[in-house]
Amino acid sequence: MNMRFKATLCGVSLLLSGMLLFVAAMHYQLSAITALIILLIIAQIMWLSRLFQQAQQFPEQLFRALANGDHTLGLPTAHPLRKDYEQARSKMQATQLDAQRQVQIINALFNHINLPMLICDEHGQVIEQSTAVNKQLGTKMNNLEALKQGNPDIFEFVSTATTNQHGTFHWHKNEQPETLYVQVSTLHVQYRQYKVITLQSITEQLNTKEQQAYKKLTKVLTHEVANSITPLASMAQTCLALIPDTLQFDDQEDKDDLTLALSTLASRSSHLSDFIREFRQLSNLPVPQLHTTQLCDLLDTTKHLFASQHPDVDIEVSGITHTMCTLDVKQIEQVLINLCKNAIEAVATMPNTAPKVRLIALHNEHGQLCVDVCDNGPGITEQACKMMFVPFFTTKQQGSGIGLSLSKQIMVQHGGELLYLHRSEGACFRCVFG
Known part of the structure; x- marks a missing residue:
């Protein structure tokens, strides 16, 4: 039932009421003023009734318009609510677009960064994860319980973390061991707690540091040992050469012992020199020629x-x-x-x-x-x-x-x-x- 039809029906009702009131006034000999007052009271009641019915029907009209995709809500152009609604709808659309843009940016970051990152809720359910998780850990995480497969200590550390914490753990991925630097950050959104977890492999960095430490140690040791061994070997060889065949000792065994001692000293010094030359390979290993x-x-x-x-x-x-x-x-x-x-x-x-x-x-x-x-x-x-x-x-x-x-x-x-x-x-x- 449209607005024009309702207005017509209301006018007809008012006309009939006036005619009945005129008949009653003639019959009961009422004055014209009294009849007019009664007529005005009836008109006022009908007008208020009409406003009440419109107020009850307005929410229904709004929801029906929204369901039908009518963004004007069926309101006239000059209606004061239409302008307010348009402003509210524009703000809601802008907020929705901004939220969608932020979600797209976060998803792009998760797919772009080469760092295993997890976001889980207070129950340990993983709600977001980067693509590097599967590559680094060898499995896709749906729940923090999956961390137990690689190292139960990591699961315990992440589950009990209540503040921003970090630690280093071993991770057993099939047969290849890894060392992971695990960092946990907590945040609260709408009275709910979430955790952001990163698991970065530092195995390569540790290997590099280890090799650099070995190189420095090797350089120091080989330098110091070589400075001592080289003259010892030279002096032992010289002493052997200086012993004349005609040299006589009170006891022939003393001469044999001296010769054996110098020979052993020269031999062992030469062996140590060879060992040092071989060991220097650790500190002087050339860059691979691929x-x-x-x-x-x-x-x-x-x-x-x-x-x-x-x-x-x-x-x-x-x-x-x-x-x-x-x-x-x-x-x-x-x-x-x-x-x-x-x-x-x-x-x-x-x-x-x-x-x-x-x-x-x-x-x-x-x-x-x-x-x-x-x-x-x-x-x-x-x-x-x-x-x-x-x-x-x-x-x-x-x-x-x-x-x-x-x-x-x-x-x-x-x-x-x-x-x-x-x-x-x-x-x-x-x-x-x-």
Whole structure:
């Protein structure tokens, strides 16, 4: 029922009421003034009733207009509420667009930054996460409980954090260990608590610092030791040369002892000089000269080198073939030689076991090219695992403690890593190429 029809109906009602009032006034002999007053009262009541009905219908009209997409709300152009509504609607649209823009910016940042970042609610549910989370942690986080898989201590640290806190933790991602710098920030929005968590890998930075520390230590040690050993070796050789064959002692054994002492001093001094020259490689390792080469050719060369010297050891090359890679052939060859030499020496200590050494080319879970050097020897003790890459450390009577440390440094300079993988049988070292 539209407004014009309602107005017409109201006019007709008022006209009928006037006619009835005129008939009643004639019948009851009322004065004209009294009849007019009564008529005005009736008109006022009908007008108020009409306003009340319009007031009741106005919200319904507003909601119906909004539901139909009528942004004018069916109001006349001159209606005072229409202008206020237009202003309110403009502000709401601007606020909505601003909120959408902020959400898009946040999503773009999450997808752009190469940093694992999580936002979780007070119940530990992850509501936002960057794309780097899956790459860094090897899994997509839906709940903080997933952190337990890598290290339960990280989950405990993040769950109990109530202020801005940070810490360093080990993270076990499959077989490749990582060191993570974890930072937690808390914030409150509309009486609800949220946590922003970043998990940054600092393994590469720690390796670099470690190698730099070893280089400085090596330079100091080799310089000081060389300054002492070189003159000792020279003097021992000179003393041996100065002893005449005709020199007589009261006891011939005294002459023999002197000759043996000087010979031993000269021999050991020469051995230490050779050791220092070899150890200087750690501090003077040249920058890799990268060239593209076939990885399988490099592995085959290493196999043939040891197969001819150790025919009793079963040396096998397997895995992916015809893979081109960019590396310093001489340096990587040295790494493979060091690892194979250690493996062959290890299997030699197992007389009742058929000695085996495997060189396996593969891609790890991150798509990185790797070479595993595995044996079926006795393996490596837990204590030795903690120290194996430290210069000078060795479990061999004739070892120098340089081979693994030098090999690790070569792999780090290639942008990769040298890892020890725990196996149920024997030892296994993985060369990871960056």
